[in-house]
Amino acid sequence: MKYLLVVTFNKSNSKNFQTALLWAKSAEVFKEFKMGKDEIYLCAFGKNVEQAGAANVFLHYVENWSGKQIYIGGRIHSGSIYNLSGILDCYQKSLSCQNVKSYCCFLSDDVFLSHQPQSTSFTISLSLEKIEKKDSEKKPLYVVPCQNLQYRKIEKDTCLGSWSEQIQALAVRENLAWCPSFNAALFRQYD
Incomplete structure:
Protein backbone atom coordinates (compact mmCIF):
# COMPACT_ATOMS: atom_id res chain seq x y z
CA MET A 1 0.00 0.00 0.00
CA SER A 96 4.76 9.73 17.95
CA CYS A 97 6.63 7.01 19.88
CA GLN A 98 10.30 6.12 19.45
CA ASN A 99 9.33 2.46 19.23
CA VAL A 100 5.98 1.74 17.55
CA LYS A 101 5.86 -1.72 19.20
CA SER A 102 5.91 -0.10 22.65
CA TYR A 103 2.70 1.71 21.79
CA CYS A 104 0.88 -0.93 19.76
CA CYS A 105 1.68 -4.19 21.55
CA PHE A 106 0.38 -5.41 24.90
CA LEU A 107 0.67 -8.54 27.03
CA SER A 108 -2.35 -10.74 27.70
CA ASP A 109 -3.01 -14.09 29.33
CA ASP A 110 -6.48 -14.32 27.77
CA VAL A 111 -6.14 -14.55 23.98
CA PHE A 112 -7.71 -17.93 23.16
CA LEU A 113 -11.34 -18.90 22.67
CA SER A 114 -12.67 -21.36 25.21
CA HIS A 115 -14.94 -24.14 24.00
CA GLN A 116 -15.34 -25.56 27.51
CA PRO A 117 -18.66 -25.18 29.32
CA GLN A 118 -18.42 -22.23 31.66
CA SER A 119 -18.88 -22.90 35.36
CA THR A 120 -21.13 -20.53 37.28
CA SER A 121 -19.87 -21.48 40.72
CA PHE A 122 -17.23 -19.59 42.67
CA THR A 123 -15.30 -19.92 45.91
CA ILE A 124 -14.35 -17.21 48.37
CA SER A 125 -11.45 -17.79 50.73
CA LEU A 126 -10.27 -15.35 53.36
CA SER A 127 -6.81 -15.41 54.86
CA LEU A 128 -4.48 -13.00 56.59
CA GLU A 129 -1.45 -14.68 55.05
CA LYS A 130 -0.27 -13.86 51.56
CA ILE A 131 -0.86 -16.84 49.31
CA GLU A 132 1.41 -17.25 46.30
CA LYS A 133 -0.06 -18.69 43.13
CA LYS A 134 1.46 -21.98 42.13
CA ASP A 135 3.40 -21.97 38.85
CA SER A 136 0.91 -24.46 37.44
CA GLU A 137 -1.90 -21.92 37.99
CA LYS A 138 -0.12 -19.08 36.17
CA LYS A 139 -1.33 -18.63 32.62
CA PRO A 140 1.26 -17.92 29.93
CA LEU A 141 1.45 -14.39 28.58
CA TYR A 142 1.25 -13.52 24.89
CA VAL A 143 2.38 -10.43 22.99
CA VAL A 144 -0.62 -9.10 21.03
CA PRO A 145 0.35 -6.66 18.23
CA CYS A 146 -2.54 -4.16 18.42
CA GLN A 147 -4.25 -2.38 21.32
CA ASN A 148 -7.51 -2.51 19.38
CA LEU A 149 -7.50 -6.31 19.58
CA GLN A 150 -8.03 -6.31 23.35
CA TYR A 151 -10.90 -8.61 24.30
CA ARG A 152 -10.72 -10.35 20.89
CA LYS A 153 -9.77 -14.03 20.88
CA ILE A 154 -8.35 -16.63 18.49
CA GLU A 155 -8.34 -20.44 18.39
CA LYS A 156 -5.57 -22.13 20.37
CA ASP A 157 -5.54 -25.01 17.89
CA THR A 158 -3.65 -24.11 14.72
CA CYS A 159 -5.96 -26.07 12.39
CA LEU A 160 -7.29 -22.70 11.16
CA GLY A 161 -3.79 -21.35 10.58
CA SER A 162 -0.86 -20.28 12.69
CA TRP A 163 -1.51 -17.89 15.56
CA SER A 164 -0.03 -15.02 13.52
CA GLU A 165 -2.30 -15.90 10.59
CA GLN A 166 -5.33 -15.98 12.89
CA ILE A 167 -4.34 -12.61 14.41
CA GLN A 168 -4.00 -11.17 10.89
CA ALA A 169 -7.43 -12.57 9.90
CA LEU A 170 -8.93 -11.14 13.11
CA ALA A 171 -7.43 -7.74 12.26
CA VAL A 172 -8.99 -7.95 8.79
CA ARG A 173 -12.41 -8.77 10.32
CA GLU A 174 -12.06 -5.85 12.75
CA ASN A 175 -10.88 -3.50 9.93
CA LEU A 176 -7.48 -2.95 11.56
CA ALA A 177 -5.10 -4.77 9.20
CA TRP A 178 -4.66 -1.72 6.93
CA CYS A 179 -2.92 0.24 9.70
CA PRO A 180 0.76 0.56 8.67
CA SER A 181 1.82 0.03 12.31
CA PHE A 182 0.00 -3.33 12.50
CA ASN A 183 2.30 -6.37 12.26
CA ALA A 184 0.70 -9.78 12.88
CA ALA A 185 4.15 -11.41 13.01
CA LEU A 186 4.70 -9.75 16.41
CA PHE A 187 2.17 -12.11 18.03
CA ARG A 188 4.04 -14.66 20.14
CA GLN A 189 4.21 -16.28 23.54
CA TYR A 190 6.07 -14.03 25.96
CA ASP A 191 9.11 -15.66 27.55
Whole structure:
Protein backbone atom coordinates (compact mmCIF):
# COMPACT_ATOMS: atom_id res chain seq x y z
CA MET A 1 0.00 0.00 0.00
CA LYS A 2 1.62 3.20 -1.16
CA TYR A 3 -0.86 5.57 0.52
CA LEU A 4 -2.64 5.48 3.86
CA LEU A 5 -5.98 6.14 2.20
CA VAL A 6 -7.39 7.63 -0.98
CA VAL A 7 -10.63 9.62 -1.17
CA THR A 8 -12.63 10.71 -4.19
CA PHE A 9 -15.42 13.25 -3.83
CA ASN A 10 -17.46 15.59 -5.97
CA LYS A 11 -18.29 19.25 -5.59
CA SER A 12 -20.75 19.71 -2.75
CA ASN A 13 -23.18 22.43 -1.72
CA SER A 14 -22.02 21.96 1.86
CA LYS A 15 -20.95 25.09 3.73
CA ASN A 16 -17.78 23.12 4.61
CA PHE A 17 -16.81 22.40 1.00
CA GLN A 18 -14.07 25.04 0.71
CA THR A 19 -12.53 23.99 4.02
CA ALA A 20 -12.66 20.32 3.06
CA LEU A 21 -11.08 21.18 -0.29
CA LEU A 22 -8.27 22.99 1.52
CA TRP A 23 -7.58 19.88 3.63
CA ALA A 24 -7.78 17.65 0.55
CA LYS A 25 -5.16 19.83 -1.16
CA SER A 26 -2.82 19.20 1.79
CA ALA A 27 -2.75 15.50 0.89
CA GLU A 28 0.38 14.00 -0.67
CA VAL A 29 -1.52 13.71 -3.97
CA PHE A 30 -4.38 15.96 -5.05
CA LYS A 31 -6.03 15.91 -8.49
CA GLU A 32 -9.09 17.53 -10.08
CA PHE A 33 -11.03 15.90 -12.92
CA LYS A 34 -13.80 17.28 -15.13
CA MET A 35 -16.43 14.80 -16.24
CA GLY A 36 -18.95 16.71 -18.29
CA LYS A 37 -20.36 19.34 -15.93
CA ASP A 38 -19.14 17.53 -12.81
CA GLU A 39 -15.91 18.16 -10.96
CA ILE A 40 -14.37 15.13 -9.25
CA TYR A 41 -11.54 15.44 -6.75
CA LEU A 42 -9.05 12.81 -5.64
CA CYS A 43 -6.72 13.05 -2.68
CA ALA A 44 -4.26 10.44 -1.41
CA PHE A 45 -2.87 10.80 2.10
CA GLY A 46 0.64 9.55 2.89
CA LYS A 47 1.85 7.35 5.73
CA ASN A 48 3.16 9.86 8.26
CA VAL A 49 1.92 11.75 11.32
CA GLU A 50 0.98 14.94 9.48
CA GLN A 51 -0.85 13.17 6.66
CA ALA A 52 -2.76 10.91 9.08
CA GLY A 53 -3.87 14.01 11.00
CA ALA A 54 -4.89 15.83 7.82
CA ALA A 55 -6.83 12.76 6.63
CA ASN A 56 -8.65 12.59 9.95
CA VAL A 57 -9.70 16.25 9.84
CA PHE A 58 -10.70 15.98 6.16
CA LEU A 59 -12.84 12.88 6.79
CA HIS A 60 -14.84 14.70 9.47
CA TYR A 61 -15.71 17.43 6.97
CA VAL A 62 -16.91 14.97 4.31
CA GLU A 63 -18.43 12.45 6.73
CA ASN A 64 -22.04 12.92 5.63
CA TRP A 65 -21.42 13.65 1.96
CA SER A 66 -23.03 11.16 -0.39
CA GLY A 67 -20.53 11.76 -3.21
CA LYS A 68 -17.44 10.50 -1.40
CA GLN A 69 -15.61 7.19 -1.79
CA ILE A 70 -12.86 6.11 0.62
CA TYR A 71 -10.32 3.54 -0.56
CA ILE A 72 -7.94 1.67 1.72
CA GLY A 73 -5.55 -0.82 0.18
CA GLY A 74 -7.47 -0.67 -3.09
CA ARG A 75 -10.80 -1.57 -1.46
CA ILE A 76 -13.76 0.71 -0.81
CA HIS A 77 -14.12 1.38 2.90
CA SER A 78 -17.69 0.56 3.88
CA GLY A 79 -17.37 1.05 7.64
CA SER A 80 -18.05 4.14 9.67
CA ILE A 81 -15.95 7.30 9.60
CA TYR A 82 -15.95 7.13 13.41
CA ASN A 83 -14.18 3.73 13.32
CA LEU A 84 -11.77 4.94 10.65
CA SER A 85 -11.03 8.08 12.64
CA GLY A 86 -10.18 6.02 15.73
CA ILE A 87 -7.69 3.92 13.77
CA LEU A 88 -6.12 7.03 12.18
CA ASP A 89 -5.76 8.60 15.62
CA CYS A 90 -4.19 5.42 17.02
CA TYR A 91 -1.78 5.22 14.05
CA GLN A 92 -0.83 8.87 14.53
CA LYS A 93 -0.08 8.24 18.22
CA SER A 94 2.01 5.16 17.39
CA LEU A 95 4.20 7.28 15.11
CA SER A 96 4.76 9.73 17.95
CA CYS A 97 6.63 7.01 19.88
CA GLN A 98 10.30 6.12 19.45
CA ASN A 99 9.33 2.46 19.23
CA VAL A 100 5.98 1.74 17.55
CA LYS A 101 5.86 -1.72 19.20
CA SER A 102 5.91 -0.10 22.65
CA TYR A 103 2.70 1.71 21.79
CA CYS A 104 0.88 -0.93 19.76
CA CYS A 105 1.68 -4.19 21.55
CA PHE A 106 0.38 -5.41 24.90
CA LEU A 107 0.67 -8.54 27.03
CA SER A 108 -2.35 -10.74 27.70
CA ASP A 109 -3.01 -14.09 29.33
CA ASP A 110 -6.48 -14.32 27.77
CA VAL A 111 -6.14 -14.55 23.98
CA PHE A 112 -7.71 -17.93 23.16
CA LEU A 113 -11.34 -18.90 22.67
CA SER A 114 -12.67 -21.36 25.21
CA HIS A 115 -14.94 -24.14 24.00
CA GLN A 116 -15.34 -25.56 27.51
CA PRO A 117 -18.66 -25.18 29.32
CA GLN A 118 -18.42 -22.23 31.66
CA SER A 119 -18.88 -22.90 35.36
CA THR A 120 -21.13 -20.53 37.28
CA SER A 121 -19.87 -21.48 40.72
CA PHE A 122 -17.23 -19.59 42.67
CA THR A 123 -15.30 -19.92 45.91
CA ILE A 124 -14.35 -17.21 48.37
CA SER A 125 -11.45 -17.79 50.73
CA LEU A 126 -10.27 -15.35 53.36
CA SER A 127 -6.81 -15.41 54.86
CA LEU A 128 -4.48 -13.00 56.59
CA GLU A 129 -1.45 -14.68 55.05
CA LYS A 130 -0.27 -13.86 51.56
CA ILE A 131 -0.86 -16.84 49.31
CA GLU A 132 1.41 -17.25 46.30
CA LYS A 133 -0.06 -18.69 43.13
CA LYS A 134 1.46 -21.98 42.13
CA ASP A 135 3.40 -21.97 38.85
CA SER A 136 0.91 -24.46 37.44
CA GLU A 137 -1.90 -21.92 37.99
CA LYS A 138 -0.12 -19.08 36.17
CA LYS A 139 -1.33 -18.63 32.62
CA PRO A 140 1.26 -17.92 29.93
CA LEU A 141 1.45 -14.39 28.58
CA TYR A 142 1.25 -13.52 24.89
CA VAL A 143 2.38 -10.43 22.99
CA VAL A 144 -0.62 -9.10 21.03
CA PRO A 145 0.35 -6.66 18.23
CA CYS A 146 -2.54 -4.16 18.42
CA GLN A 147 -4.25 -2.38 21.32
CA ASN A 148 -7.51 -2.51 19.38
CA LEU A 149 -7.50 -6.31 19.58
CA GLN A 150 -8.03 -6.31 23.35
CA TYR A 151 -10.90 -8.61 24.30
CA ARG A 152 -10.72 -10.35 20.89
CA LYS A 153 -9.77 -14.03 20.88
CA ILE A 154 -8.35 -16.63 18.49
CA GLU A 155 -8.34 -20.44 18.39
CA LYS A 156 -5.57 -22.13 20.37
CA ASP A 157 -5.54 -25.01 17.89
CA THR A 158 -3.65 -24.11 14.72
CA CYS A 159 -5.96 -26.07 12.39
CA LEU A 160 -7.29 -22.70 11.16
CA GLY A 161 -3.79 -21.35 10.58
CA SER A 162 -0.86 -20.28 12.69
CA TRP A 163 -1.51 -17.89 15.56
CA SER A 164 -0.03 -15.02 13.52
CA GLU A 165 -2.30 -15.90 10.59
CA GLN A 166 -5.33 -15.98 12.89
CA ILE A 167 -4.34 -12.61 14.41
CA GLN A 168 -4.00 -11.17 10.89
CA ALA A 169 -7.43 -12.57 9.90
CA LEU A 170 -8.93 -11.14 13.11
CA ALA A 171 -7.43 -7.74 12.26
CA VAL A 172 -8.99 -7.95 8.79
CA ARG A 173 -12.41 -8.77 10.32
CA GLU A 174 -12.06 -5.85 12.75
CA ASN A 175 -10.88 -3.50 9.93
CA LEU A 176 -7.48 -2.95 11.56
CA ALA A 177 -5.10 -4.77 9.20
CA TRP A 178 -4.66 -1.72 6.93
CA CYS A 179 -2.92 0.24 9.70
CA PRO A 180 0.76 0.56 8.67
CA SER A 181 1.82 0.03 12.31
CA PHE A 182 0.00 -3.33 12.50
CA ASN A 183 2.30 -6.37 12.26
CA ALA A 184 0.70 -9.78 12.88
CA ALA A 185 4.15 -11.41 13.01
CA LEU A 186 4.70 -9.75 16.41
CA PHE A 187 2.17 -12.11 18.03
CA ARG A 188 4.04 -14.66 20.14
CA GLN A 189 4.21 -16.28 23.54
CA TYR A 190 6.07 -14.03 25.96
CA ASP A 191 9.11 -15.66 27.55
